[in-house]
Amino acid sequence: MFGAAKRRAIRDGDGIGARGRVRGALMGRGVAISIGVIAVVTAGLYLIARPASEPSLRRNVVLIVLDTVRADRLGSLGSTRGLTPALDAFAKEAAVFERAYSHAPWTLPSIASLFSGRDPLSHGAGGRLGTFQRMPDGVETIAERFRAARFRTGAIVNALFVTETFGMTQGFEHVDAVVPRANESARRADATTDAALNWIDHHRDEPFFLFVHYFDAHLLYDPPPEFRTRFADPQDRRPGPILFGRLEDMLDFRGGKVRLDEPIVRRLEKLYDGEVAYLDSQVGRLFDGLAQRGLSSYTVVAVTSDHGEEFFDHGGFEHGHTLYEELLHVPLMIRAPGRTASGTSLTPRRVSAVVRLMDVAPTLCELAGVPAPKEIQGDSLLPLMTGRDDLNRPVYAFGNLWGESGEALRKEDWKVIREAKASRVRLFDLRHDPREQRDLSGTEAARRDRMVAELDLIRRASEAARQASTQPSLTREQREHLQSLGYLKSEDEDRHD
Numbered sequence: 161m162f163g164a165a166k167r168r169a170i171r172d173g174d175g176i177g178a179r180g181r182v183r184g185a186l187m188g189r190g191v192a193i194s195i196g197v198i199a200v201v202t203a204g205l206y207l208i209a210r211p212a213s214e215p216s217l218r219r220n221v222v223l224i225v226l227d228t229v230r231a232d233r234l235g236s237l238g239s240t241r242g243l244t245p246a247l248d249a250f251a252k253e254a255a256v257f258e259r260a261y262s263h264a265p266w267t268l269p270s271i272a273s274l275f276s277g278r279d280p281l282s283h284g285a286g287g288r289l290g291t292f293q294r295m296p297d298g299v300e301t302i303a304e305r306f307r308a309a310r311f312r313t314g315a316i317v318n319a320l321f322v323t324e325t326f327g328m329t330q331g332f333e334h335v336d337a338v339v340p341r342a343n344e345s346a347r348r349a350d351a352t353t354d355a356a357l358n359w360i361d362h363h364r365d366e367p368f369f370l371f372v373h374y375f376d377a378h379l380l381y382d383p384p385p386e387f388r389t390r391f392a393d394p395q396d397r398r399p400g401p402i403l404f405g406r407l408e409d410m411l412d413f414r415g416g417k418v419r420l421d422e423p424i425v426r427r428l429e430k431l432y433d434g435e436v437a438y439l440d441s442q443v444g445r446l447f448d449g450l451a452q453r454g455l456s457s458y459t460v461v462a463v464t465s466d467h468g469e470e471f472f473d474h475g476g477f478e479h480g481h482t483l484y485e486e487l488l489h490v491p492l493m494i495r496a497p498g499r500t501a502s503g504t505s506l507t508p509r510r511v512s513a514v515v516r517l518m519d520v521a522p523t524l525c526e527l528a529g530v531p532a533p534k535e536i537q538g539d540s541l542l543p544l545m546t547g548r549d550d551l552n553r554p555v556y557a558f559g560n561l562w563g564e565s566g567e568a569l570r571k572e573d574w575k576v577i578r579e580a581k582a583s584r585v586r587l588f589d590l591r592h593d594p595r596e597q598r599d600l601s602g603t604e605a606a607r608r609d610r611m612v613a614e615l616d617l618i619r620r621a622s623e624a625a626r627q628a629s630t631q632p633s634l635t636r637e638q639r640e641h642l643q644s645l646g647y648l649k650s651e652d653e654d655r656h657d
């Protein structure tokens with residue numbers, strides 16, 4: 161399908177040799193793609209996970225997702241807003257990845273990448289508003305690997321997209337999910353931390369893998385009084401009617417029935433900051449709880465987010481609708497105590513290389529001495545955590561929940577975004593234009609075309625690797641629930657889409 165000249169050009173342009181082998185069966189979907197071509201493509205653009213080169217010490221793992229937290233809200237990543245003292249103290253003891261990227265701007269495909277070590281096209285979980293795809297049972301997850309290795313596995317989750325309905329609890333023997341019908345009733349961070357510590361107290365005598373999902377930074381923004389007083393706009397410092405952000409508000413906004421003006425978005429942003437600060441205080445309580453139980457010295461703790469949030473950075477609000485930095489750049493910090501089995505010290509450090517959420521699963525597996533999931537695309541970050549590697553990794557991002565669908569490729573300091581419907585392509589130089597305000601697709605046409613070709617190749621490789629995805633088998637009640645949340649349209653609405 162692709163000529164030798166193109167293959168060579170891509171390899172030369174990338175400067176990365178084959179670093180691994182393609183694992184497992186690659187399933188073509190009516191397209192004859194040879195294993196050889198896929199191997200070249202994938203080796204050139206994705207750093208294939210290698211088997212762990214050294215046996216690692218057995219450690220517990222706590223994986224924390226701060227849903228909807230932008231990277232630029234953390235003091236350790238440059239924020240001067242003073243929102244995150246607990247996370248900033250943690251950062252001093254961790255590997256801090258300054259440029260970590262999600263593969264999607266919304267929860268389901270992003271956390272599926274975190275769990276599976278695969279990009280959204282490869283694992284198949286995601287879809288769009290009204291046509292969701294659950295994670296196929298055939299996709300192996302990090303929790304399944306830990307459970308197979310006789311770790312106790314638990315999940316504390318606060319959103320429907322991280323539940324059994326979407327195939328996301330594979331491998332977890334205990335799932336504590338609180339998924340209310342209205343977002344003003346979501347479980348708060350204090351209760352989430354209590355649930356996590358309670359689970360730990362019941363399983364601390366055995367090796368464990370615990371996933372903790374905090375939902376506080378997600379709409380709606382209603383920080384507790386202390387944080388409202390400190391961070392909200394003066395007119396919002398007293399609790400009152402919700403400014404904006406109930407599910408019905410967002411349905412109207414997404415449907416174009418409501419417009420938000422700049423002053424309202426700035427007030428919402430300050431309330432969001434209050435939620436991030438409150439969340440930080442409760443994540444800090446989880447860190448303290450691990451220390452008080454004497455677990456910190458043999459527990460790996462990873463903190464990240466599934467996507468960010470937009471406050472008119474590109475004229476929009478919330479998330480799920482673009483592939484710009486404010487939605488894809490996420491925090492990632494990993495605190496791994498001690499040394500690797502070969503004696504390399506896991507000291508705190510800053511890592512500036514571009515990395516991806518799909519790299520987290522193989523990293524946590526390697527740190528805990530557990531085999532990584534099969535068919536994985538991500539590559540362990542341990543070489544970056546020990547200073548043995550500083551290579552940037554290409555990031556493929558795919559799929560919007562609402563708005564124009566699209567995909568993006570970030571490579572080194574360049575990023576190309578292609579919108580599906582209009583085949584419109586934008587190109588950004590992130591080194592000189594980190595806020596993506598100047599589209600260079602017209603003046604840098606050769607680079608644009610090269611990156612679009614690479615994006616197409618990754619798409620083909622990931623599609624070929626994807627196992628058959630299935631629609632979630634929903635009960636009538638679940639379907640009605642999804643419709644009430646605005647996540648599933650009625651058939652009438654579908655016809656007009």
Ligand SMILES: [Zn+2]
Pocket residue numbers: 227228266267268466467
């Ligand atoms: Zn999310």
